[in-house]
Amino acid sequence: MSVTASPAFLWNVERGEAEAAELWDAITEQQLADWEAEWIPELFKALQRLRRAGVPRQAWPQSRHWDWRKKTAALTGMLAHPSFSIVCRGLTQGMMIVDNTTKRGRLADQAGKNLVYVEYVENAPWNRKELFDPPRYRGIGSLLMRAAIEASRHEGFKGRIGLHSLPQADAFYAKTCGMTDLGVDPDPNYSPMHYFEMTQEQAEAFVAKGGKS
């Protein structure tokens, strides 16, 4: 598999300066290895810390397992779709998987038109403020959204994007990305997630927000 690595930058929070990174147009074995060896243990430790903060140790569900298998199987099951990742200091900092064939627009202005549907976006645990404060890097979400817009343009979809946001990420997609919130999806499989859509104009506005690109 040939991978194109585009130069990019992330904001190093601790140092207060931009740091060179790469935007890859793939999720490779390297990303999956990082996921298994770096993300999962860090996520586990962070979630455990949170649990400990408010729950006495005796009350932890010691005899039960975390559902890593479901998450891992779901992730690898989606890898037939186009994917993107961000690498900085040799480590995967964020991942995205998209579907550019099966989904259509729901907004009245673009109902039925092709779009790039973002299946999955996740930040490395150490870049998530609710898990690690302060987080290590900022800007992963914006770079991945930019990649989704460019993928949409590449397909001739003019920047149209659709996605189901996690409840805690609604603000990012509504405000920072300027997408239209179509509310809770009536499909119970997605409840309570909101469905967001980006139009061609919103995509242009998003890219313009960062100044000259």
Added chain:
Amino acid sequence: MRIEVTKDWCVRMAELEADEEIGVGLVAVDPVFDGESLAQSEEPAVAFGRFVSLMRRNRGLSVEKLADEADVDVVELLSIEEVAQYKPEVRTVYQLANFFALPRATLLQVAGLTLPKDSRIIEESVRFAARSEPVEALTKEERSALETFVSVLSEDKDKDHSLG
């Protein structure tokens, strides 16, 4: 697909994005406890308990002390050392790997919690378990602990008889 972005664009967008959450899709949901485990090996992890026991004794730690220092449950640690068929918690293996400074993925294989990627690990595990089976006589402390425990068991046995 090459994507052209400038440093200024990245910095400006990172500033706007700040510390917002960005997760999308069901797969991005953080895992929860659900009673399921990883794809496990069907083979009993014969070497894992022995290995943990020797690593612990090599550092001069009691089971209780290791449980405390590695932040794992003492009952589970005892089960690991004493019951070959016992499947430990993933978290516990991670904690022990961290404590002993060993690769987590490899230790998960030795513990039988993930399917072995390298058959050599399993062969070496079996060899290790066979070689590390104690053959020497009991130490003074072991004999003392054993005799004390036997005497407690004997008391219970006498009690059973007297009740019966």
